[in-house]
Amino acid sequence: MDSQTAQVTRLLRAWCGGDRAALEQLMPLVYQELRRMARRYMQKEQPGNTLQATALVNEAYLRLVDVTGVQWQDRAHFFAISAQIMRRILVDAARARGSHKRGGEVVRVDLNESVDALPELDSRLVDLDEALESLAQFDPRKAKVVELRFFGGLSVRETAEVLKISPESVKRDWKFARAWLMHELSR
Numbered sequence: 001m002d003s004q005t006a007q008v009t010r011l012l013r014a015w016c017g018g019d020r021a022a023l024e025q026l027m028p029l030v031y032q033e034l035r036r037m038a039r040r041y042m043q044k045e046q047p048g049n050t051l052q053a054t055a056l057v058n059e060a061y062l063r064l065v066d067v068t069g070v071q072w073q074d075r076a077h078f079f080a081i082s083a084q085i086m087r088r089i090l091v092d093a094a095r096a097r098g099s100h101k102r103g104g105e106v107v108r109v110d111l112n113e114s115v116d117a118l119p120e121l122d123s124r125l126v127d128l129d130e131a132l133e134s135l136a137q138f139d140p141r142k143a144k145v146v147e148l149r150f151f152g153g154l155s156v157r158e159t160a161e162v163l164k165i166s167p168e169s170v171k172r173d174w175k176f177a178r179a180w181l182m183h184e185l186s187r
Helices: 003-016 020-043 053-065 075-096 123-138 140-151 156-163 167-185
Strands: none
Touching: 003 020, 003 075, 020 053, 020 075, 053 075, 075 123, 075 140, 075 156, 123 140, 123 167, 140 156, 140 167, 156 167
16 A cells, blocks of 8 residues: 555544544645546536536535445545545536436447446436445446446456455456346336
């Protein structure tokens, strides 16, 4: 574990223990990575979207500050939760824009290694979110693998660390979940 990763983990645990000063020290260390995640999410947003990467990071930060009861494991766990929060913000924004129409054309979403490959987020993001929620009811671990890999941009190794499973299990879950989600999205 490099020194910055160790420092982030130490600060997360201190914050979890009630040290508010640790949060102030933590944010400069993780801010650039959160911005990178937000930019990846926002790259494919529709033109004219009023939510910008900085606003997404700020909104995620406000929600993170209010998170209670999380026993932060490490840096990867923090970014996994951050990815989940950003996903919720974007899905909520897409729903609020009213862009999701029922009964329309079949929408194709390619599930590549990250959200970078997701064309024109919005109704497709809402569709993917709904399919992911269905997968979570069927198999929560596979849904978590998708969330960490696709939305969080975590590697196989990082996903395995967060979920405390082997990298081979992550690869199997990822392969199954992608096929399952593609089937759901093609309906």
